[in-house]
Amino acid sequence: MSTLHIRGNRRALLTTAGAAGLGVVSVFALDACSADGGGIGGEDAAAQTAGVPDLQDLENAEDIWQALLDGNQRWADGAAVHPHADVQWRESxxxxxxxxxxxxxxxxxxxxPELIFDTGVGDIMVTRxxxxxxxPLVSESVSYGPAALEAPLLVVLxxxxxxxxxxxxxxxxxxxEGTELEEHEYALPETVEALRPAYEAAKGESGDPVDAMIKANVLLTIEALKGHPNLAELVADGELTVVGGVYSLETGLVTEIS
Ligand SMILES: [Zn+2]
Incomplete structure (x- = not known):
């Protein structure tokens, strides 16, 4: 039985929280009323995150993507609030x-990703x-959040x-071109081969060829993941949205690409 039939963990979490007497609302509002947590939690954390929508309250992909982009803007502006980093949240x-x-x-x-989108633990599931x-091995990890944990958004960055x-x-x-390649101390032949389709796709694009290849790689990856056995049905049913972005080291901003 390799097929995933374990969706519903989000509901399981809510049920568990209810059974523990915390209730759904209190679980997802813990950071907002966060009390005497250690670390960067506590009243300071509550004050910092005031006014920032809680990612955990959002259900649809469009709202979640906008919240991530808003978090990225805070990061780029040097105004990150580092939500969901306190002890009580961790324990929840x-x-x-x-x-x-x-x-x-x-x-x-x-x-x-957790930093550049200004999110905390438990908010996004990252594969790098x-x-x-x-x-095939990596794609099982990438698809785990959407397929098993009902995350409605997948971002290729x-x-x-x-x-x-x-x-x-x-x-x-x-x-x-048949030219000699400068020797490197490490080799990544598998990665080079995996990037060949992006190299081919970027040919003929204007501008910097590496920038074009970076963009082509994101777009090809989106298309490939949309067809993955764990994800294709979710995409077809509108339960999963796959978006792409490119992060600028200079500005700190993610630009959506399509
Ligand atoms: Zn890189």
């Missing part, structure tokens, strides 16, 4: 999780590989100056 997640979006992005240390390339895409572009161009 012991019995279950209900991430509202899955994010598939690059391993680049400058592009941490170099150049956000995937194979590329970024400016992606080292993996740049390296793949160099390698594929050198192979095509």
């Amino acid at each position: 997640l012991v019995e279950g999780q209900a991430p509202r979006a899955a994010v598939f992005s690059c391993v680049d240390s400058r592009v941490a 590989t170099a150049g956000e390339v995937f194979d 590329g970024h400016q100056k992606c080292g993996a895409v740049t390296a793949a572009h160099e390698a594929l161009l050198a192979a095509e």
Whole structure:
């Protein structure tokens, strides 16, 4: 039995919370009335997050995506509120999780999705590989949030100056032109090969070829994930929306692409 039939964990979380006497409302409002938590929780956290919609309250993909973009704007402006980072919130997640979006992005240390979207623990389910390339193993992780935990949004996120895409572009161009490739201390032949379709798709695009390849990679990844066995039916039924974006290291902003 490899097929996933374990959707409904969000409901399970709500039920568990109710059974524990916390109630749905109190569970999802914990940060707003957050009391004496340690860390960056407590009254300071409550004051900081005041006025920022709680991602956990949002049900539809469009609202969740807008909330992530709003969080990204706070991050870019240096006004991040770091929600859902207090002790009480952490403890409320012991019995279950209900991430509202899955994010598939690059391993680049400058592009941490939880930070750049100004979210907290339990809010988004992140899978990261170099150049956000995937194979059957990785795609099972990417699809877990939408397929098993009912996250209605999947974000594929590329970024400016992606080292993996740049390296793949160099390698594929050198192979095509028969030129010698500068030696690197590490090799990533599988990643280069996985990025070949993006390299081919970006040919003929105007502007910087690596930027075009970064964008092409996001768009091809979106299309491939939409057809994944764990996700295709959700997409067809309108239960899952897949969007793409590219993050700018310079501005801190995510630009939606389609
Ligand atoms: Zn990268």
